[in-house]
Amino acid sequence: xxxxxxxxxxxxxxxxxxxxxxxxxxxxxxxxxxxxxxxxxxxxxxxxxxxxxxxxxxxxxxxxxxxxxxxxxxxxxxxxxxxxxxxxxxxxxxxxxxxxxxxxxxxxxxxxxxxxxxxxxxxxxxxxxxxxxxxxxxxxxxxxxxxxxxxxxxxxxxxxxxxxxxxxxxxxxxxxxxxxxxxxxxxxxxxxxxxxxxxxxxxxxxxxxxxxxxxxxxxxxxxxxxxxxxxxxxxxxxxxxxxxxxxxxxxxxxxxxxxxxxxxxxxxxxxxxxxxx
Amino acid sequence: xxxxxxxxxxxxxxxxxxxxxxxxxxxxxxxxxxxxxxxxxxxxxxxxxxxxxxxxxxxxxxxxxxxxxxxxxxxxxxxxxxxxxxxxxxxxxxxxxxxxxxxxxxxxxxxxxxxxxxxxxxxxxxxxxxxxxxxxxxxxxxxxxxxxxxxxxxxxxxxxxxxxxxxxxxxxxxxxxxxx
Numbered sequence: 001x002x003x004x005x006x007x008x009x010x011x012x013x014x015x016x017x018x019x020x021x022x023x024x025x026x027x028x029x030x031x032x033x034x035x036x037x038x039x040x041x042x043x044x045x046x047x048x049x050x051x052x053x054x055x056x057x058x059x060x061x062x063x064x065x066x067x068x069x070x071x072x073x074x075x076x077x078x079x080x081x082x083x084x085x086x087x088x089x090x091x092x093x094x095x096x097x098x099x100x101x102x103x104x105x106x107x108x109x110x111x112x113x114x115x116x117x118x119x120x121x122x123x124x125x126x127x128x129x130x131x132x133x134x135x136x137x138x139x140x141x142x143x144x145x146x147x148x149x150x151x152x153x154x155x156x157x158x159x160x161x162x163x164x165x166x167x168x169x170x171x172x173x174x175x176x177x178x179x180x181x182x183x184x185x186x187x188x189x190x191x192x193x194x195x196x197x198x199x200x201x202x203x204x205x206x207x208x209x210x211x212x213x214x215x216x217x218x219x220x221x222x223x224x225x226x227x228x229x230x231x232x233x234x235x236x237x238x239x240x241x242x243x244x245x246x247x248x249x250x251x252x253x254x255x256x257x258x259x260x261x262x263x264x265x266x267x268x269x270x271x272x273x274x275x276x277x
Numbered sequence: 278x279x280x281x282x283x284x285x286x287x288x289x290x291x292x293x294x295x296x297x298x299x300x301x302x303x304x305x306x307x308x309x310x311x312x313x314x315x316x317x318x319x320x321x322x323x324x325x326x327x328x329x330x331x332x333x334x335x336x337x338x339x340x341x342x343x344x345x346x347x348x349x350x351x352x353x354x355x356x357x358x359x360x361x362x363x364x365x366x367x368x369x370x371x372x373x374x375x376x377x378x379x380x381x382x383x384x385x386x387x388x389x390x391x392x393x394x395x396x397x398x399x400x401x402x403x404x405x406x407x408x409x410x411x412x413x414x415x416x417x418x419x420x421x422x423x424x425x426x427x428x429x430x431x432x433x434x435x436x437x438x439x440x441x442x443x444x445x446x447x448x449x450x451x452x453x454x455x456x457x
Contacts, residue, residue, distance in 0.1 A: 113402035158402055
């Protein structure tokens with residue numbers, strides 16, 4: 001320790017701080033000597049100065065030691081002496097819980113992830129290990145539970161999405177604290193696309209059967225289905241959104257036509273329609 | 278026919294170009310050495326579960342170093358302006374309080390000769406939070422007016438939470454601990 005301006009010492013006998021203090025706990029620093037002196041306290045969010053009497057304890061109110069970190073206490077009369085101590089986080093009182101994504105297709109591996117960080121009531125990160133329980137619930141049924149020990153103040157998970165569309169509630173709990181997040185599970189890509197069609201005066205009307213993913217969840221309305229009509233004079237394509245579970249399109253074709261259907265990377269059956277009579 | 282053997286003037290030009298090239302090669306290194314701001318080394322090799330990409334690494338390095346430059350300026354000049362941008366949340370709240378209290382009591386702090394050895398220990402699966410461990414060495418001076426009341430070389434351990442903002446990484450938590 002270098003003291004160019006005034007003599008000072010790091011851990012002097014005349015200034016004895018607490019070994020360690022939990023955030024927001026009243027404590028004191030004992031001093032020796034006699035007479036008046038100026039006392040300083042510098043911490044992560046504080047910087048105080050006041051007159052004290054040497055030989056008496058200097059009380060530190062809870063408000064002075066709310067932020068976790070290193071504090072330096074300095075006492076100056078004719079010379080200055082200083083000592084340092086640490087304030088540690090108090091017991092956890094809130095959980096920061098980040099879950100991604102907010103919407104996920106069913107049946108995807110490692111598609112849902114979450115990170116939980118415990119903080120005390122002064123927003124200090126609790127770095128001492130604690131066990132956080134993660135719970136997954138879909139509807140009334142609990143799906144899974146996994147306890148995770150925090151490391152450096154963080155616990156995290158990665159999990160696969162379920163098989164049924166609907167709300168997946170993910171909760172992180174620590175003693176009586178808990179934080180809940182909801183992930184909307186939606187149908188995955190369409191599976192077994194099947195179409196039927198018929199001729200009309202204006203051409204062909206084709207439509208899918210109700211579109212589901214491979215686990216039977218109805219594919220959301222708005223998903224695009226592409227119909228392709230191939231006839232002797234060429235090929236034409238129509239994109240149609242699913243409405244109430246079914247995609248429908250009208251195609252202008254008069255000769256023998258082959259209709260195929262696809263949505264994303266999924267192909268459906270082919271439909272052969274004879275020429276108009 | 279074009280001459281392939283350089284003449285005397287050509288040798289002079291080549292020597293001149295070599296001298297300029299050497300100067301330009303040396304210049305950036307010198308500039309880094311002459312910089313009196315915080316020295317930062319960042320190691321992301323142990324971060325997980327998400328791997329830190331090189332663009333992210335550069336961003337975190339640049340923004341963490343800038344955060345310390347700003348902190349140093351704020352606490353030395355008792356100005357809140359440097360804290361806008363690099364700090365958010367708890368870190369900004371704490372530093373704002375510290376600056377206000379210093380100003381109220383006529384105190385200030387100097388963080389000199391800073392050397393930060395920073396290790397990324399956690400990078401969230403979706404990249405929305407990163408935890409760093411910073412072993413920082415610096416000289417801390419506390420001043421009452423112009424009088425130095427404390428002057429000490431310190432080795433500190435900081436647990437840091439950084440999150441991505443619109444165009445930079447910001448420090449959300451900067452918490453000193455006794456040991457990692």
